[in-house]
Amino acid sequence: MIPDTFYLNPQTSSTSWSFMQDKQFEKALVIFPEETPNRWENISSQVPGKTASEVEQHYRVLVDDINAIEAGLIEPPTYTDDFVFENRDSLTTKTAKSNDSERRKGTPWTEEEHKLFLIGLKKYGKGDWRSISRNAVVSRTPTQVASHAQKYFNRVNSGTKEKKRSSIHDITVDEASLLQSNNQNSIVPVNNPSQQLQVPFPNHGAPAGYQGFGFHM
DNA sequence: AGTCAGCACATCCATAAATT
DNA sequence: AATTTATGGATGTGCTGACT
DSSP, rough: OOHHHHHHOTTOOOSSSHHHHHHHHHHHHHOOOTTTHHHHHHHHHHHHTTHHHHHHHHHHHHHHHHHHHTTSOOOOOOOOHHHHHHHHHHHHHOTSSSSSTTOOOOOOOOOOHHHHHHHHHHHTTOOOOHHHHHHHHHOOOOOHHHHHHHHEEEHHHHOOOOOOOOOOSSSSSSHHHHHHHHTTOOOSSOOOHHHHHHOSTTTTTSSTTTOOOOOOO
């Protein structure tokens, strides 16, 4: 279990959030998207011990963090490696040997995550999946980033686009960089403006760059 | 030399999209 | 609607380099 001191920001968190509360909050964000009436009341009902105003405040702090990181005002957090990754993995994956041979499907990469991946790729280079995971696609482990990269490079190297389904991997490094620069202070994806405003956290209820409520600065 | 971490690559398999 | 095909996430394996 990740200790509270690991992810709490004493400067921006007026009340303490336990790890489980954060996870419940994260799930609730997905269950109750932005257009949901009485969204914060509904979310707070899923987070034991938190009021609607507290969850709303928590959300705003997180968005502020992301905006600050994307604007380059603050450095993304650094982690004590294995501790974080082990715990992050334990939240989203299970080993192949565990649990009656059922194979996990996994969480699909969002367009936003892929763009962050490409930006990280450009910045840190191919092979430095750890840095990309830590500083760019913080919602993914190095293993996940490497796996995604493998598919991406397969796609890129396969060349011809004809007779192929459209894919998230069709987004190039240059496109991602351009989108990033055009979208400097926004936390939303850029391809579908109508969706952006509806679902600010397109992946699992969290903003891009958000990695599980662990890094308010 | 042994151990460990990180990586590339190959493969499995669920799912979505395209085709018939 | 049924079938085929492509995609993508997860994972197993082997290699390499760093460390003890």
